[in-house]
Amino acid sequence: MDTTKKVSFIVPVYNAERYLEKSINSILDQTHPHIELILVNDGSTDSSGKICEQYAKRDSRVKVIHQPNAGPSAARNRGIAEASGTYIQFADSDDFIDQHMTRRLVQAMEGGSELAICGYQKILMRGDHIIKSEVHCIPQKGNFTKEQFLVHFGELYQYYYIHFNWNKLYDAQLLKDSGLAFDLDVNWGEDLLFNLRYIDKCQNISLLPDAFYYYIDSNAASITSQFRADLYTNMQLMQGAVKAFLQKNNAYAGKNKVLFENFYTSRVMTCFWNLFHPSSTLTPDLAKKQMGEIIHNEWLHKRASYFQSGNFEKRLIGTLIKRQAVGALYRYYSLKSLVKRRMLPKEKKWV
Template identity: 30%
Template sequence: MMKEKISVIVPVYNVEAYLERCVESILKQTYTNFELLLINDGSTDQSGDLCDQLASKNENIKVFHIKNAGVSNARNVGIQHSRGEWITFIDSDDFITPDYLETLISVVDSDDSIGFSIARLHHIKNGQITELPVFSGKKEKWSTEETMRELLITTRTSFFPVAKLFKREIISGFIFNTDYHLAEDALFLTEVLLKTKCTSVFIDKPIYYYDHRQGSATTSVNNHVFDTIEVYKIIISEVFQRFPKLRTELVNRECWSYITVYDKIIFTDSSQYRTEKVKLRKWIINHLSEILKDPYFTHFRKIAVLSLLVSPWIYRQIVGLN
């Protein structure tokens, strides 16, 4: 498999403090047949210059400077310019283990039904590196439905495109939807699975450091935060038509989408999103029974949701403890 080239696509936007850490981790890969595409999405800091500096030192790096249009557009540009038989996505404020590429490509065999391989994430906070936990390292092949279920419950994998290696011919006909700014990557994965009916291979090993950084796109709060709910409405509708047996997982995702948006806006200033806070609290309370019966929500989460019956202030205090 060392013969097959991998395209590593990294969207870049105002990450001058983290970009070198990301790129260095990619350049240290044990699997060396790869190209690294840095897509500078109109950065207003020194990220663009840093991309050029890094490229001048390594012939594997290609840089594309584009007008700011969001991470989805940057990923699409990366796909268009990639030349590898396989494609992987890495966020520029995250980083990977030296065997990231080797691990992902080693579990792919000659089975043409396999669309992508998947490994575990290791979650860290604000760059504080913690030791990688030990997992079995075992390989599992998942059917289309099994893959969809695992993506929905996010226990062993994530609904992000990272820590995955995609066969180029599988995703070449798809694009990340630029109409949305959150959860559009989950929609991309859903459409790839449902339309190609591909299978996947999972390896039980953490190889990707996912940095939960304050101020990043997934933690920032703006009007795009409500995209999460709208995108999951699409995902739930499409998946239920194909896999009705996944109803429990889909109900969980629906409830999760409302809860995660509520969790973000409840910590904003009291004058912000007043109407939305009331509407989301009402929706969550109206679905309390489903949430309490849900096998995927933790006891902590269920207690927090119960407190909403009494007071949003109490809910905020409980959620803030986690």
């Protein structure tokens, strides 16, 4: 393995003092010997900026950039512009990584790949306590042409191996030559859009089953942890982009199509549930109106049959959508919300 190839880590930092040191240490402890760590302090109001500067003073591999708060996409774009490595790797400031992650990803790229993807471990935290740990290992392994990779796209997509940037290694030259950047106008799912555009530029992609990345889910960033007024619109944008990508690459068929459509219907149910979040600002009439807009969507009606392959709840929702029964759908989620609130302790998050 060529250990002389530098890997540029890009880490957006915003009010991450609680986990930041563990995250930074896990990167600096990598067994790949040639790295640089670019910490983009995105207007933090806690001690995150100070922590970043302390590491920069102790370790010449660390570079700190301070900027006014502009969001993670802007921070990542700034990091890409400053990166000097052969490869680019992203991490979030509240997560950490296995010490062999970078070495193994670089090794996977040596066969001529422009992208390497590995598995991840999701750790559900409440305060300082681990509630649950889920290991997600990619079932496929090896180097694939883009066409071979796309055969497995649906399987990878449904378990979120495609969505994020933190379980991947990117070719810096390809990224910069293509002029790719994170979309500043999208505040949820920007990773997915970035990855679709990048994959489109690739000729070869490597898959590693190992769960090298440790994603800390404190529930604060979960799509179900807060009310999102634009969730359905955003979801339509994401799913539309994925479908267009697959169609462009002649991969929207067979298993890919079935898995994608099933994923889409599950996201629709998440959008319904979002309307009944405790922090929702919607009146009952507005919630019904949004439900009506969703279930009268022509695209959704064409996919109604995919609801029937799910559990009882999914089949029920599919039936109500097919009948365009807004009132019944509203009553179902109202009852479900009421039961959830009564069963959930006040200090718990909505999930």
